[in-house]
Amino acid sequence: MKVLHVAPHLGGGVGKAHSSLVEADAPFIKRHYILLEEPRDRRHADSMKRSGATLTIAPDFRTIAALAAAADIVQIEWWNHPRIYHCLCETVWPAMRSVFWCHISGLSAPFVPAGLLIAADRFLFTSACSLAAPNILGLSPQASEKLGVINSGFGISARRQYSSENRRPGSVSYLGTVDFSKMSRELFDVIDEAGDDADPVSIWGSADPSGEVVQAAGEMTHPGRVCFMGHSDDPAAVFAATQVFLYLLEREHYGTAENALVEAMSCGCTPLVFANPAEAAIVKDGETGFVVDDARAAARRLQWMLRNPEETRRMGRNAAEDIAATRMPVYSAAAFARVYGALLAGRKRRHDFGDVLGRTAAEWFVGTQSRDGTLAQMAELMSFGRPTKGSIDHFLACYPQDESLSQLLPPNKVAVSG
Numbered sequence: 001m002k003v004l005h006v007a008p009h010l011g012g013g014v015g016k017a018h019s020s021l022v023e024a025d026a027p028f029i030k031r032h033y034i035l036l037e038e039p040r041d042r043r044h045a046d047s048m049k050r051s052g053a054t055l056t057i058a059p060d061f062r063t064i065a066a067l068a069a070a071a072d073i074v075q076i077e078w079w080n081h082p083r084i085y086h087c088l089c090e091t092v093w094p095a096m097r098s099v100f101w102c103h104i105s106g107l108s109a110p111f112v113p114a115g116l117l118i119a120a121d122r123f124l125f126t127s128a129c130s131l132a133a134p135n136i137l138g139l140s141p142q143a144s145e146k147l148g149v150i151n152s153g154f155g156i157s158a159r160r161q162y163s164s165e166n167r168r169p170g171s172v173s174y175l176g177t178v179d180f181s182k183m184s185r186e187l188f189d190v191i192d193e194a195g196d197d198a199d200p201v202s203i204w205g206s207a208d209p210s211g212e213v214v215q216a217a218g219e220m221t222h223p224g225r226v227c228f229m230g231h232s233d234d235p236a237a238v239f240a241a242t243q244v245f246l247y248l249l250e251r252e253h254y255g256t257a258e259n260a261l262v263e264a265m266s267c268g269c270t271p272l273v274f275a276n277p278a279e280a281a282i283v284k285d286g287e288t289g290f291v292v293d294d295a296r297a298a299a300r301r302l303q304w305m306l307r308n309p310e311e312t313r314r315m316g317r318n319a320a321e322d323i324a325a326t327r328m329p330v331y332s333a334a335a336f337a338r339v340y341g342a343l344l345a346g347r348k349r350r351h352d353f354g355d356v357l358g359r360t361a362a363e364w365f366v367g368t369q370s371r372d373g374t375l376a377q378m379a380e381l382m383s384f385g386r387p388t389k390g391s392i393d394h395f396l397a398c399y400p401q402d403e404s405l406s407q408l409l410p411p412n413k414v415a416v417s418g
Helices: 012-024 043-050 061-070 082-090 114-119 128-132 187-194 212-218 235-240 259-266 295-307 309-326 329-344 361-366 392-398
Strands: 002-007 030-035 054-057 073-078 098-102 122-125 147-149 172-175 201-204 226-230 244-247 270-274 290-292
Touching (some): 002 012, 002 061, 012 030, 012 043, 012 329, 030 061, 073 082, 073 329, 082 361, 098 329, 122 128, 172 235, 172 259, 187 295, 235 259, 244 295, 259 309
Parallel strands (some): 002 073, 030 054, 073 098, 098 122, 122 147, 172 244, 201 226, 270 290
16 A cells, blocks of 8 residues: 655654654555655654655655655645645645645644645544534534544653653653743743752753743742753653653643653653643543643642652553553554555545635635634734744745735734745
8 A cells, every 4th residue: 555645844743753653554554755845854754764664855746746646545744834735736636545634733723724624535633632623613524524533642662661660759840842832831830839949840852041931930939940951862761750741831732742741651750731622632630640720720739749759650650551552653553554445445536725725825824824714813813033833934934935925914024034
């Protein structure tokens, strides 16, 4: 079975997910990956090649169409990346069987365009929380039958875990994006109120020394309760030394799989998370960790966890068992094989994604920023300063000369173009 994947790149969580899937695949599935950008980080791409996948980097649209025609299944790795829009709308696609694997939640901006959900042969989310997205609730029963969920966040395999028998009671860590686009600003309030002066919380991840996260930590009443550890090349070693995984994220972050959370739980850490949809779909409150509504509740629960190390350790063991039984690569690989098998029973068909996504870069951008795809209140929805994922600056960085995008900019605003 020949599966062609089209992705902007294979960095971050998407690359990690596919690296694990290729390793867990049945031998009859052969995956070929088209990357629309030259990869900045080749770790996952190189790992996949060693496991038997084929990679083609930055081909023209004619080559993409030819590879799609030769494939049994064409799988689009979807998030609101400018280059995936460009590829979908400018490629003259042959008849094909299409699967979309969505790597954003769609619960808030960026939304998944409703027309794309209808156009795809199958549209798969990475978290069940996405099934409550506003533009999904209004779909017809026939369109809803195309939807499904296949997890992309996997636990660390037993052979790569470190022994955690000597895990230090009271050890608390955060590992992930050290940026307030993902990390909650309230994290430091919780540590300030409930932390321990003698045992600071370890913050793992690349942090800008002059950025707002480090500044916020410096403004704490007890700044000594936080220690910035930098990037770790070995998260399993961090988790093996951690009892409480303090993973407090912004309320409307776009993540779904939450790799760091799943990996921490698989190593026996006990998580403490906010009741955001993605985290609440992973952590079973009171069984495999704690899910709380606000910072005050988080501070109280963190104090309880520090004062009850044995109960906390027991819950961490529950977390590891739950992840091993539900969120390992072999389960997602098998789920994809079932989806592919069902699609093979049907005919290939032609797609014109420009009809549902639009013909200009401005239409592509606006289509994910509001539920109805209009320009209403766009000045409030757009952020300026640096090209974060899917932002107007990101679109302009990819297409700096695009006139349709320039017309979106409010007067006296200049977006980053590189």
